[in-house]
Amino acid sequence: MHNCFEFVVCLSGKTYITIDEKTYELKTGESVLIFPHQLHSFTYSESRHMICIFSPKTVSAYFNPLSTQKPKSNKFVLDGALITALDKYKCDSQRLFEKGILYLICNEFDSIAEYEENINKGLLDKIFLFINENFAANCSLTTIAKHIGYNASYISRYFKSCVGISLCDYVNIVRLGNVCYLLENSNDTILNCALNSGFDSLRTFNRNFKKFYGVSPKEYFNAKKQHR
Numbered sequence: 001m002h003n004c005f006e007f008v009v010c011l012s013g014k015t016y017i018t019i020d021e022k023t024y025e026l027k028t029g030e031s032v033l034i035f036p037h038q039l040h041s042f043t044y045s046e047s048r049h050m051i052c053i054f055s056p057k058t059v060s061a062y063f064n065p066l067s068t069q070k071p072k073s074n075k076f077v078l079d080g081a082l083i084t085a086l087d088k089y090k091c092d093s094q095r096l097f098e099k100g101i102l103y104l105i106c107n108e109f110d111s112i113a114e115y116e117e118n119i120n121k122g123l124l125d126k127i128f129l130f131i132n133e134n135f136a137a138n139c140s141l142t143t144i145a146k147h148i149g150y151n152a153s154y155i156s157r158y159f160k161s162c163v164g165i166s167l168c169d170y171v172n173i174v175r176l177g178n179v180c181y182l183l184e185n186s187n188d189t190i191l192n193c194a195l196n197s198g199f200d201s202l203r204t205f206n207r208n209f210k211k212f213y214g215v216s217p218k219e220y221f222n223a224k225k226q227h228r
Contacts, residue, residue: 001163001170003128005063006034006053007105009083013047017074024075032074033109035066037124039164052086054102062106070118076109123148124162127155135174136198141167172208175199179209183221190217 008017010026017024017032019040024032026049034040036056056063085101126148131139144167145152159167175197182193194205209217 001037001039002053003036003125003132004053004055005036005059005102005106006040006051007086008032008034008042008052009050009078011048011050011083014044015047015049016043017041018043019074020070026075029077029080031076031078033071033076033105034074035070035118036063037118037128038070038074039162050083050087052102058099059102059106062103062110066115068118069115071109072114072116076112078105078108082108123150123158127159127167131171131174135171135178136196139171139198169212171198173212176205176209176212179205 008015008026009031010028012028015026017026017034017040019032019034019038021039026032056067082101082104086105127144130144130147134143141152141156145155148155156167159170163170165173178197179190179193179199182188182196183190186193188196190205191202194202199205199208206217209215209220213220215223
């Protein structure tokens with residue numbers, strides 16, 4: 001779960017995506033548009049797919065009227081020309097081109113979508129916003145609860161029931177993502193990237209990296225280099 005849109009299209013084979021406990025089978029050419037704060041996971045084998053994650057601010061004219069809603073079904077079929085254009089965008093730096101393609105995708109989805117109230121909005125928004133802005137500093141359960149004005153035990157239970165993982169685990173996942181981003185886009189050391197992302201030591205970072213990624217940081221980045 002995160003606070004961005006996520007567009008996924010199956011390019012070949014089959015991809016299975018579970019969104020809010022509903023599983024979709026995507027065949028070649030089929031897509032889903034996942035709304036912010038929808039819990040989702042992927043299962044795939046011998047398939048190819050394209051994923052595009054983008055901020056609601058990028059398509060604010062579409063998102064703002066629907067900010068408290070979510071689609072009843074996330075599945076749709078996108079025009080092949082738009083998939084080609086989106087693939088081209090990966091190497092394009094023009095902001096207007098980006099917004100144009102993403103608005104066209106949202107328009108295609110909106111033309112067939114039905115919506116309902118998203119009961120996970122509100123309190124979750126506040127929690128996610130605080131974590132996104134403070135993950136590199138003090139982001140403990142006690143600190144979050146005090147900032148939002150709720151009991152820490154309630155926040156812990158509520159977050160786990162909505163998201164499916166503990167708040168502590170979610171904070172560490174956000175921190176790990178930021179470490180990976182810093183390592184891929186700077187020449188800084190692993191230690192500095194870990195400390196600048198909120199981990200208190202390299203040992204803590206390595207333990208969490210292995211827990212959530214299944215491999216050591218060295219194995220992970222060596223594998224990424226081999227696939228480039």
